[in-house]
Amino acid sequence: MGLASFMASGRLRRRPHRLYRWLRRLDPVHESPIGIWVLSRHEDVSAALRHAGIGNDQTTVDVGAIKLFGPSGALGKRRGTLRAGGAFEQAVRQMMLFRDPPDHTRLRALVSRAFTPRRVEALEPRVRSILDELLEGPTRRGRIELMSELAYPLPARVICELLGVHNEDEALVIAQAPALAGGVDPLPMRSADAVTAADGAIKVLSDLLGELIEERRRAPGDDLLSALVQAEASGDALTHEELVATVALLLIAGHETTANLIGNGIHALLGQPEAFEQLRTEPGIERSAVEELLRHSGPVQMVGRVTLEEVSVAGASIPAGRIVVPLIPAANRDPAVFDHPDRLELRRSPNPHLAFGAGAHFCIGAPLARLEGRVVIPALCRRYPSLRLLERPVWRSSFTIRGLEALHLALR
Ligand code: HEM
Structure with a gap:
């Protein structure tokens, strides 16, 4: 068993922790037969994320070493399409997440100037009022499909709010998000249709933002887009x-x-009723509870890296140009670092989880994610003490993100 079977089996992807345990114990630096290196121990995942010799720029991959792309590989024929360099691919080249220094350092410095903790904290009242608004209908009905009625719309509206997107454009911006997300699945798992959809979405966004950017250049507001337009560092x-x-x-x-x-997070809490009760009743537990939910059930399964030179990880030597996949949730349940890793301990301290990554690409949105988590998750437990599952939820079979297709809940 290994990454190849993980990729092939939707069932395994839905219940990955047995495989992660196996990898951590028996093959922590796994060289997959398809030519990808998979890391699962906390120490190695953390070291790889911080390693200067391991980068994020996928264009530096030695594709000849990846068996999926080879002449007889399953994706060999699709390679031309995937590398066609459409509008989305061009945008990806400008995204800090997929750049290495010095480009990454420059882009991140400019965005960090605009995306400040003060700007994020100022959003708290809006997060609360969007939450109240979205819960009105479900509260009347006594039930909710959490993903479509709250979990997706809330962060989308918060980002639009943060950027200062006009209310009438919000729906159009939000509608592009799934196609954009499909475009960044790791290269071997990206379909040609997904690439076309992402190209379309980036064009819609570019047209819409063109006008908005001009508007903010002329008359800057107090929003993130105005700050990004004005962001300047060292004359840049x-x-x-x-x-x-x-x-x-x-x-x-x-x-x-x-x-x-x-x-x-809600799914994990419903599976461990003592933790649900603790979050419902203990004041001041919100921050550590969100960290623990990120550790135990964080959404990012894996990140992609490329070795820029030959590197050594836990005694194994990985040649240059190879894809390295640090498995974040495997690291987050490593018993060498976390006691009783499968259990939710909402006051766990210290909690050195890697749900937001580590090193140069550490999540720039972590303060916003933490804010949303600590406003929304405790509020659901406290407002609806008898919150419970109406149907057994189904895990999506996606790669990069672990999440539920739907979560039907009774509120009373
Ligand atoms: C629970 C919510 C979130 C989780 C678990 C998460 C996780 C992550 C992880 C693991 C990375 C590192 C990726 C890598 O190393 O390759 C990352 C980077 C990033 N995240 Fe988040 N994120 C979350 C929310 C957000 C939010 C709300 C925003 C902004 C609105 C955001 C913006 C970013 C950006 C721009 C990067 C790239 C940073 C860089 O390349 O320097 N994230 N995130």
């Missing part, structure tokens, strides 16, 4: 293409992730 600023790519990245990175933190 974001180009129009970089601005569009950054907004697309914020939409992708901040939407699916937060939605599935909310869904996975």
Whole structure:
């Protein structure tokens, strides 16, 4: 068993922790037969994420070493399409997440100037009022489909609010998010249809933002987009293409992730009623509870890395140009670091989880995700003490993000 069977089996992807345990114990630096290296121990995942010799730029991959792409590989024929360099691929090249220094350092510095903790904290009242608004109908009905009625719309609306997207454009911006997210699945798992859809979405976003960016250049407001337009460091600023790519990245990175933190978090709490009760009744537990839910049930399954040179991980030597996949949830349940790793301990301390990554690419939206998590998840437990599952939820068979298809809940 290994990554190849993980990729082939929807069932395994839905219940990955047995495989992770097996990998951690028996083959922590796994060289998959398809030529990808998979890391599962906390120590190795953490080291790889911080390693200067391991980068994020997928264009540096030695495709000849990846068996899936080889002449007889299952994806060999599709390679031309995947590498066609359409509008989305061009935007990806401008996204900090897929860049290495010095480009990454420059883009991240400019965005960090605009995406400040103060700006995020100021959003708290809006997060609460969006939550109240979205819960009105479900509260009347006494039931909710959590993913579509709350978990997805809330972070999407918060990002639009943060960026200062006009109310009338919000729906159009939000509608592009799934196609954009499909475009960033790891290369071997990305279909040609997904690439076409992502190309279309980036064009819609680019047209819409073109006008908005011009407007904010003329009359800056108090929103993130105005701050991004004005962001300047050492005489440098974001180009129009970089601005569009950054907004697309914020939409992708901040939407699916937060939605599935909310869904996975509530699902985990319903499976451990003592923890649910503790979150409902103990004041001041919100922050550590969200960290524990990120550790136990965080949405990001894996991140992609490429070795820039030959590197050594836990005694194994990985040649240059190879794809390395640090498995974040495997690291987050490593018993060498976390006692009783499968159990939710809402006051766990210390809690050095890697749900937001580590090193140079550590999640820039972590303060916003934490804010949304600590407002939404405790509120659901406290408002609806008899919250319970109406149907057994089904896990999606996606790769990068772990999340539920739907979560039907009774509120009373
Ligand atoms: C529970 C919610 C979230 C989780 C679990 C999460 C997780 C992550 C992880 C693991 C990374 C590192 C990826 C890598 O190393 O390759 C990352 C990066 C990033 N995240 Fe998040 N994220 C969340 C929410 C958000 C939000 C709300 C935003 C913004 C609105 C955001 C924006 C970003 C950006 C821009 C990056 C790239 C940073 C860089 O490349 O330097 N994320 N996130």
